[in-house]
Amino acid sequence: MLKNEEQWLAVTDAFHNAAFDGDGWHDALEGLARATGSQGGELICLGENAAVPINIMTGIDPAFHQDFIACGGGDPQINPRVGAGMKAPVLRVLAESDFITPEEHRRHPHYQEFACRWDVPFICLTVLDRRNGLLVGLAAVRSQRQGHINNAERAVFASIAPHVRAAVRSRMAFEDGGAAIVSGALDAVGVAAFVCDRAGVVRALTPSAEALVGSERGLQLRLGRLQALDPAGARALNDAVGAAAVGQTRPGPPLHRTVVLRCGPDDLSPLVLDVVALPRREYEFGFAPRVLVVARGRKKSDAQTVVVLRAAYDLTAAEAEVALQLCTGQSPTAIAAARSVAVGTVRLQIKAVMAKVGVSRQAELVARLKQF
Secondary structure, three states: OOOOHHHHHHHHHHHHHHHHHOOOHHHHHHHHHHHOOOOEEEEEEEOHHHOOOEEEEOOOOOHHHHHHHHOOOOOOOOOHHHHHHHHOOEOOOEEHHHHOOHHHHHHOHHHHHHHOOOOOOEEEEEEEEEEOOEEEEEEEEEOOOOOOOOHHHHHHHHHHHHHHHHHHHHHHHHHHHHHHHHHHHHHHOOOEEEEEOOOOOEEEEOHHHHHHHOOOOOEEEEOOEEEEOOHHHHHHHHHHHHHHHHOOOOOOOOOEEEEEEOOOOOOOOOEEEEEEEOOOOOOOOOOOOOEEEEEOOOOOOHHHHHHHHHHHHOOOHHHHHHHHHHHOOOOHHHHHHHHOOOHHHHHHHHHHHHHHHOOOOHHHHHHHHOOO
């Protein structure tokens, strides 16, 4: 239970810090649990069709999350807690007793078959935000031994919740701005590129890309998504964007696909698109850039290639330039001389690039990067 103002400040500061580093949510939620005398803290993001993009809960076996999805825990028709959250105003604090009677609690299948089995029969929750088909909720989860949250603990939860909301909204804005940053870098070197989120929705595009979808090259932007007029190309593009949007938490294939669209006037060459999965963090609220779709031009400058490589593999500028030189057949010694650095520095940069790309040999690295 919260003991003093310093502890309260430590908890709220932890959430604000998590907004910027993206990886501190678990520790912040543990602080919330301690402050409210609860078993665990939970931050959950529910999407359309009861999807659960994020469900971070402390003090629980990791298998809980798979079981939550398997039992339809994100469905308001199945889970009374989600149903209550769907109806509640933002930052309205609710405990179990506010939306379900003791008798219903004893009889309801979700509580008896899921919540009680995992020893999370009681909760205190609030809605932090609703936007673009997403609902973000915060909860203090309590065991059978701890029982219902009391008034003092509930007041602590209510005092911390607005700070968590501010942190979540900051993180969402940070993720949303990431698409603009990527497209801005690509625009600076004249690349026609689209930046998509986890749902495949185009969040940003360069002016060259905007001109491309307004041309007769067989590519259109409909309801925020890229669509090809060529049926075969449309299937290939949808599959490639979908696979890239799923993404991966560590380097390695499948990371890049090439799609050829053969629709348009006969005198125009086919449109070739590179679909690339962008690096991701473990916890994202759905607005971070996930997919980069780049239209190949007749000529591609080294500067364009460097920007695409940096976006695709999270390389530094120096790593991308060294990788590009390696792909042209230069040896580490020659690269070091051209860059006026020690050959040992170049070898370390090559090792870093190999780790990020997910290969173990230089030949594999060159083959992978030459796709760009």
